[in-house]
Amino acid sequence: MAELHIIGQILSAIDFKEPNSLFCRYSVQSGPNWTLISGHSEGQTVSGKENFKNCVDWIHPLDLHYVCKGIQGWPKIILQVSCLDSIGRSWVVGYGCCTIPSTPGYHTIKVPCWVPAATTVTERLRQFFIGGAHELAQTDLINLGSDRFKLITQSKGDIELNICIVLRNFIQFGVEYK
């Protein structure tokens, strides 16, 4: 069976412009043809403070080993950025999603993020003074394009990933990736 290695790092969050420290939860999702042999498909980074360039450096390592029987459901990485304030409260400040690239070698990926916006004036005032944010009840909306019509969102910064792909025996099974 063909094997896919995803090696890389969740590098940083850029231009979120949050006064609090940020952390990221990630999960790698794939179709039923894919099995994870080793590595963690879910995890959480450290919570970092923004530096003077509006950049939070996480350098969180990723190392996943997948075996696949078919090319349907190529793995995707789903990212959720949250902030942690000085009294220990945390809320979501960004959702993002991207597919894992299919060509071997280095890839630097910038994932643009969005978050459900405050719609009413009272809600906005509350978020400005007290903190907190709307959260998605169904997180599968992050990587699905079907039910997005009623959602009102606000743009946020980017997450930068550095991913290196190593493929094994894909050519032997007739998969053409380059």
Place this chain on the structure above:
Amino acid sequence: MRESEVTKFLVSFNGYIEYVTFPAGVFDEHLYIQYEIVWGVDWDPISGLCSGTSQMARPGSDPEKVIFNMPVEMVLGSTNVFGWPQMVVTVRARNFFSGDTLRGYALFLLPPVSGTHELSAPLVRPRSATVLGEWLAWLTGRLPELAEPRMLAMGKENYLLKTESYGHVRLKMTMVSKDLRKLGYDNMAPVLKM
């Protein structure tokens, strides 16, 4: 050796930890770095040093940059790409008053693609969890440190460590592999045909 008998590949890393930069200048008398190479379960070191400590260095005419040019040479063998080696670099300072203090940790993924790579990683330092700890760190000039810097390379069980980042480490690394493609692995980016 016949082709069917090849089960193990070798990867050689040759390079230098070139320099450390701090964008507001270096105010320490001496800086030094320690590196440690961390790998997964299927990997074995074949030759080379898996950890080391550099010389004591101070900046020259450029006050932001401290050059070490610390050589790193390591050959590792494995049967599985999973657990690819990473390098944890600890930057420390030695001063007359505050003694030996931390300046940050950097984590590099050693290049999985053959060739020469110039890599740069941010320096991350842990922050105190409490206000008293922060105040003590400011007063004594000693920052909180990790008991086991290798935990950064594991990526698991960081329990929401609070960090901040300042400065960069620059690494130049050449990777050469043996029998990696014979085992069916493909790690080379496609060449664009113009």
